[in-house]
Amino acid sequence: MPEQSRTGVKICGLTEEVGFDACVEHGADWIGFVFFERSPRFVTPELAACLARRERGQAKTVGLFVHPQDDDIAKVLDHAPLDVLQIYASDERAQQISEVFGLPVWLSYPVAGREELPPTCPVQRMLIEPRPPKDATRPGGNAQKLDWSLLAGWQPSFPWMLAGGLTVDNVGEAVRVTGAPAVDVSSGVESAQGIKDPSLIARFVRHARSN
Numbered sequence: 001m002p003e004q005s006r007t008g009v010k011i012c013g014l015t016e017e018v019g020f021d022a023c024v025e026h027g028a029d030w031i032g033f034v035f036f037e038r039s040p041r042f043v044t045p046e047l048a049a050c051l052a053r054r055e056r057g058q059a060k061t062v063g064l065f066v067h068p069q070d071d072d073i074a075k076v077l078d079h080a081p082l083d084v085l086q087i088y089a090s091d092e093r094a095q096q097i098s099e100v101f102g103l104p105v106w107l108s109y110p111v112a113g114r115e116e117l118p119p120t121c122p123v124q125r126m127l128i129e130p131r132p133p134k135d136a137t138r139p140g141g142n143a144q145k146l147d148w149s150l151l152a153g154w155q156p157s158f159p160w161m162l163a164g165g166l167t168v169d170n171v172g173e174a175v176r177v178t179g180a181p182a183v184d185v186s187s188g189v190e191s192a193q194g195i196k197d198p199s200l201i202a203r204f205v206r207h208a209r210s211n
């Protein structure tokens with residue numbers, strides 16, 4: 001977990017060793033694996049397990065699931081020991097998943113307006129990101145930026161994370177404008193969809209914590 005005053009950083013959608021090692025080397029707090037088959041970042045449980053074994057003790061692993069059945073999660077956990085489950089589902093389903101698997105759950109919470117910001121947190125953390133475009137093939141990982149002004153002055157009593165369209169060039173401003181205690185990125189640190197760029201990862205982590 002990041003120190004209290006230090007912005008937490010999650011790098012999501014790891015698929016290969018070079019990118020994974022860069023996350024570890026440059027101090028990412030969380031490394032995400034996408035178990036959504038239509039994503040260019042999809043990994044099998046076996047590949048996730050193979051990559052996770054390269055972790056050297058600091059970063060936590062996050063498994064990302066979209067409206068999963070219990071079996072979908074169980075099959076992954078049979079191979080890959082995950083520290084956190086990031087879920088796209090209802091509040092109630094996210095709570096149920098946390099109870100079934102006894103793991104911390106983060107609920108991905110797409111918003112389009114300030115009135116949609118969550119008043120409560122049914123799980124361990126809310127991941128606030130933009131509602132995907134109507135033609136999107138996936139609910140996240142679309143390099144789509146949220147209007148950060150929606151979050152100005154929002155100070156929930158629960159842990160949250162900002163995601164969506166973050167890059168090495170805008171993450172510092174995003175943290176300053178929103179006060180986000182943690183940030184999440186996928187597209188913004190890639191040289192191609194699903195391929196992470198180690199230098200972008202290094203710069204993103206540095207800029208996220210430069211405030």
Ligand SMILES: O=C(O)c1ccccc1NCC(=O)[C@H](O)[C@H](O)COP(=O)(O)O
Nearest residue numbers: 012039140141142143164165185186187
């Ligand atoms: O990353 C994906 O391909 C993905 C696929 C399906 C559901 C969620 C997905 N990503 C979720 C994340 O947590 C992303 O890191 C987040 O949406 C930010 O993505 P980006 O705007 O590309 O930085």
